[in-house]
Amino acid sequence: MGGPLADLVFQSYGRCCKDEQFFVDFYTHFMGSSPAIKERFANTDMPAQRHLLRNGIMQLVLFARGMSDRKLRALGESHNRHGYNIPAEWYVLWLDSLMKTVAKHDPEYDRSLEKAWRDVLQPGIDMISDAY
Numbered sequence: 001m002g003g004p005l006a007d008l009v010f011q012s013y014g015r016c017c018k019d020e021q022f023f024v025d026f027y028t029h030f031m032g033s034s035p036a037i038k039e040r041f042a043n044t045d046m047p048a049q050r051h052l053l054r055n056g057i058m059q060l061v062l063f064a065r066g067m068s069d070r071k072l073r074a075l076g077e078s079h080n081r082h083g084y085n086i087p088a089e090w091y092v093l094w095l096d097s098l099m100k101t102v103a104k105h106d107p108e109y110d111r112s113l114e115k116a117w118r119d120v121l122q123p124g125i126d127m128i129s130d131a132y
């Protein structure tokens with residue numbers, strides 16, 4: 001997948017993550033998408049979690065650009081049924097929440113950029129959710 005689409009997404013993410021509010025808004029959208037998801041973060045240190053997610057999204061983009069899958073395999077382990085126990089359906093809500101947040105924060109957002117984001121991130125997301 002590395003290549004022009006992954007580059008567009010890498011640049012879009014650069015515009016988004018300049019502003020810490022991007023991650024605040026992501027968790028507002030994500031936790032708003034289901035009470036069960038909100039519940040999972042009830043005892044989480046959110047400033048720390050926002051920082052970890054900043055890195056996690058970067059790992060998804062770097063994987064699409066051809067980087068090693070080692071970090072994503074570790075996320076697959078931590079999120080699987082023995083860890084945070086995150087079922088596959090929730091990754092759909094995760095990606096929809098991310099797209100809502102990108103739409104709000106990237107001034108260059110349009111339908112084709114949204115499709116690029118979805119296509120570029122999906123293989124990395126599958127790598128995590130397939131480890132369930």
Ligand code: HEM
Pocket residue numbers: 037040041043044045049052053055056057060074075078079084086090091094124125128
């Ligand atoms: C923790 C990334 C999807 C719930 C984490 C961490 C990262 C991360 C980097 C911290 C490192 C770790 O503990 O392994 C991602 C990425 C996702 C994703 C990139 C999508 C591809 C989800 C989904 C849920 C979720 C769908 C559903 C609720 C959690 C929870 C924690 C966590 C509960 C631990 C929070 C705590 O320490 O209290 N995630 N995550 N994640 N994630 Fe995810």
